[in-house]
Amino acid sequence: MASKVKVADRLRELARAVEAMDEYAQDSDAWLSPHPATRHLIERRGVSREQLNYSVPSDLDLKTRVNTYNAEHGNPGAGNVVAAALDAWLRAHGYPPVLEEADSPDQDL
Secondary structure, eight states: OHHHHHHHHHHHHHHEOOOOOHHSOOOOTTSSSHHHHHHHHHHHOOOOOOOOOOOOOOGGGGHHHHHHHHHHHHHOOOHHHHHHHHHHHHTTTTTTOOOOOSGHHHHHH
């Protein structure tokens, strides 16, 4: 039998997923835009990062396209473009992150 703590944690996780899906249910194109919390996080300096390595079809020419986008839009960084796109897709499908709020604005300096 599952413990009450595990069930409660799962219910909170499901509630966050439903809320994330509801954010994008109002506008079918909304998931194409980065979430404000994600945008704030990827724009901050000094945020810890980790490598995300996946093989993707070379015919999609993703590296060249991201580099072209960066050149035309002030170079937000390929990692930030990928993070925003993947986060938006996961949120739209009900998988929001659990982001810790910064205690003060000085933390991102």
